[in-house]
Amino acid sequence: MRSAIATEEIAAPYAEALMSVAQSHNLTEAFGNDARGLVGLLEESEQLRTFLENPFIPGEGKKAVINRILGDDTNPLFRNFLMLLVDRKRIYVLSAVCQQYLALLRELNQTVLAEVTSAVPLSDAQQQAVREKVIAMTNAREVELSQKIDRDLIGGVIIKVGSQVVDASLRGQLRRLSLRLSGS
Known part of the structure; x- marks a missing residue:
């Protein structure tokens, strides 16, 4: 089990990077909507959280599930960001990244x-x-x-x-x- 403080420290730079990308492409609200949807989904589904946090499941399997969950209306930049989290083996901090992104968005607005x-x-x-x-x-x-x-x-x-x-x-x-x- 990872500590909440360590998870937040790992998630912070990713949330800031996501905000930077969103601001440079004028997509802060669109990314906010995607982040809210993911947070809700992760809160509702223990099975999804366990799947994404499992280090023994290959990254390609996680990417396939993420692509199925997101659907076609998700911004490609946001989708690529999630794939980067999988590649860097940081997908377990997805909820924390999204929550910190939403906090940055609230501060911005x-x-x-x-x-x-x-x-x-x-x-x-x-x-x-x-x-x-x-x-x-x-x-x-x-x-x-x-x-x-x-x-x-x-x-x-x-x-x-x-x-x-x-x-x-x-x-x-x-x-x-x-x-x-x-x-x-």
């Missing part, structure tokens, strides 16, 4: 990532309200939402932006009330 945890999926109006709250907190130009469901919250939301956490959940309100009452 002055967009912040808000991780929103709620008891139920948020409606479009609620998502917009969260975006407005985060923009007011951070002065960012745009907000990208990452939503998670936690049935234990009962109601409300927890919003995490960087190191800031806004706990507007019913569970959090009850905990604060309990602390105030026990402190009296």
